[in-house]
Amino acid sequence: EVQLVESGGGLVQPGRSMKLSCAASGFTFNNYDMAWVCQAPKKGLEWVATISYDGSSTYYRDSVKGRFTISRDNAKSTLYLQMDSLRSEDTATYYCARQDYYSGDVYFDYWGQGVMVTVSS
Amino acid sequence: DTVLTQSPALAVSLGQRVTISCRASKSVSTYMHWYQQKSGQQPKLLIYSASNLESGVPSRFSGSGSGTDFTLTIDPVEADDIANYYCQQSNELPLTFGSGTKLEIK
Numbered sequence: 001e002v003q004l005v006e007s008g009g010g011l012v013q014p015g016r017s018m019k020l021s022c023a024a025s026g027f028t029f030n031n032y033d034m035a036w037v038c039q040a041p042k043k044g045l046e047w048v049a050t051i052s053y054d055g056s057s058t059y060y061r062d063s064v065k066g067r068f069t070i071s072r073d074n075a076k077s078t079l080y081l082q083m084d085s086l087r088s089e090d091t092a093t094y095y096c097a098r099q100d101y102y103s104g105d106v107y108f109d110y111w112g113q114g115v116m117v118t119v120s121s
Numbered sequence: 122d123t124v125l126t127q128s129p130a131l132a133v134s135l136g137q138r139v140t141i142s143c144r145a146s147k148s149v150s151t152y153m154h155w156y157q158q159k160s161g162q163q164p165k166l167l168i169y170s171a172s173n174l175e176s177g178v179p180s181r182f183s184g185s186g187s188g189t190d191f192t193l194t195i196d197p198v199e200a201d202d203i204a205n206y207y208c209q210q211s212n213e214l215p216l217t218f219g220s221g222t223k224l225e226i227k
Contacts, residue, residue, distance in 0.1 A: 047216040061215045107154040111163040
């Protein structure tokens with residue numbers, strides 16, 4: 001059974017840093033690209049970042065470029081999101097998601113339960 | 122960025138057919154996917170690449186469309202289908218989601 005378990009969220013002051021982790025199990029982690037998707041309270045879903053299966057390529061939405069870093073440790077089957085210079089607008093539930101492919105298309109086929117990040121003084 | 126537009130809410134009677142629409146601001150070919158999110162839960166993949174039913178998803182769900190106009194159909198609607206439904210495009214970065222359609226029971 002595929003499982004994605006996020007951790008590391010909580011309350012953080014604006015301008016500070018926080019690192020999220022996502023422990024994966026039930027599949028061969030290093031065969032899949034992985035992503036972070038966030039959801040502000042009572043709002044919709046927003047893609048944050050993606051990392052390739054081997055960590056060689058990363059992609060970010062513009063609003064987090066230069067502030068967030070996605071990384072992975074395939075030996076530990078763990079995905080990370082380092083969030084620096086946090087802003088109040090980064091307040092959201094952050095989901096770890098597995099990316100799967102079909103005929104060149106990509107979608108999120110498994111999601112973690114999410115971890116809440118609150119940026120406030 | 123590709124903007125995806127969804128109706129905010131739909132009300133339907135149990136046992137009836139409902140179609141949820143998603144319109145893209147530019148063509149995304151068939152690179153469109155649908156997710157269901159129940160209250161307090163993570164999203165769940167229903168349909169990928171416009172019309173492919175994800176494994177384990179009931180056949181009551183179906184998807185169609187290409188280019189800029191897409192639909193998710195539920196027939197018949199069951200009480201368990203009360204949720205928010207999101208479309209998502211993967212034609213270009215950034216990957217974007219619609220704002221979601223809340224399905225309510227009449």
